[in-house]
Amino acid sequence: MAKQSAFQKLWVGMLCSTSVLAAIPSAMAQPAPTQPFAPLSAPATHRILPGKIVFSMLVTPDLTKAQVFYSRLFGWSFRAVGDGKTPRVEILSGTQPIGAMVAHALRHSDRDTPFWMPFISTSDTATVARVTRQQGGKVLFGPRQIDGLGQMVIVSDPQHGIYAALSALAGDPADQPGSPALNSWSWATLLAPNPGQEAGYYQLLFNYKVMAAPEADNGSHYIIASQDKERASLNTLPNGVTQKDRARWVQFVQVQDTADAANRATALGGQVIVPPHVDRDGAIVAILADPSGAVFGVIEAQKDILEMGAPQ
Template identity: 30%
Template sequence: MNGVEPGTPCWTDLATPGLEDAKRFYPQLFGWTGRVSTVPDAGGYTVFCKDGRAVAGAGPPATPDQVPIWSTYVATDDADLVATRVEAAGGQVLVSPFDVSGQGRMAVLADPAGAVFSVWQPMAMRGAELFNAPGAMCWNELVTPDPEGAREFYALVFGWHAEERPTGSVPYVGWRCGARIVAGMLPAAEPLPADLPAYWTVYFAVEDADATAARAAELGGTVLVPPRDNPAGRSAALRDPQGALFSVSTLR
């Protein structure tokens, strides 16, 4: 799977009613170029590339009332089996597994606290072609009011093991899949926004988190959490002009 093993975040995309605005905002923020799908029923789905390599996507929302959201896709060998496990573990299957034009098979799911994520069973499209470089996805993190419930759920669904990570005063969990820590979990420190009962956030690596946050605001976005240092680097939480949440990080 081009180095992306089952149980590992492999792709991210944005569902938004403001697709044209997203195709303006993100290329100006990250230096991306866009490649629009020619498949008739793709709704203008756009693959964003950095230095010619696919890093993320964007398309219209699945339903008219869906809030703009960046989705974390976890690689799997069997999307149907994961959907079955999600239901058995108390989660929800929001969109049942379906084939995507020969590119792969996916499903949209939610954990018991409401955090939405997707799975990707690769066919022609294996996932992102660049990780952990400026303009590419570098981390995925669950923010939830129910960390204990999440430990049980994701262990049952993906076989992840929760490991406490030394981060200072805030308890932080790393999700171990085999030999690697593939994602993280942070307990919600304050009431979450009404449209996000719990959520997965996608981090994009940048050269300078402070400059990127300032640029996002200039382009019509919002700085939710100003840049601040953490053990992994320096990060900021942002919203794009349509309200989709994402984070950026300068890696150590």
């Protein structure tokens, strides 16, 4: 599949449509206290690392299919949370909580797809909500306390990129030296109409250090960092995208072998959107979709660049 046509398929009809946005409030309705989320840090650190992506949520019409796919691909396990009225599970990589999956039937299945949403750490969700509105974005859910997890707010940024901000109840997992843990989220990319303006918005909220990539075209590629750790990249939308006013986040799971992960994803009913290739920093990346269409990436860091920082 050509990259241009693949990215057209990625964007057309699936970004911020009415039914996708409508999924968020019902998907995040307060779970019953009998089945709370596990703390992100155990023992609790009570330390917030603003700007770190600490969690991710999948909204999907088929929770069972998603669990089978991701458990076989990454070895993830799942634990039911909530009262069962809105089926949801917490995702564990080993013993570490890394995300959640929430079941929600999409209203227009012919043009809407499931999606992954990053959770960015903050000490003040109310400020995220207020500043987002001031900057032209929208608040989609909260701020609200989620039992066991912490206080969260879900917003659409000024260029319509959807993400959550979370103040974790137990604190954030500490940054670990060396290469990221396998089968866990290790990187994220925001593809946006105007990456420079988006960088300013996220810097305002999370106090990121923003670095323009010297080899990139003017205003087309930035790295954002916090606590001296590179957290994500911001890039222009790829060629062929028709909805040029819509940004979107793509998150990457660390794997041992990108090509093998892509092949296994296909065998499990997923698809390869962008085949494995070497990125500008030497890491091997691929963009995949699960059987229901939710897009995510996989990344394999080369041994000789592990100490050179995260991929772009």
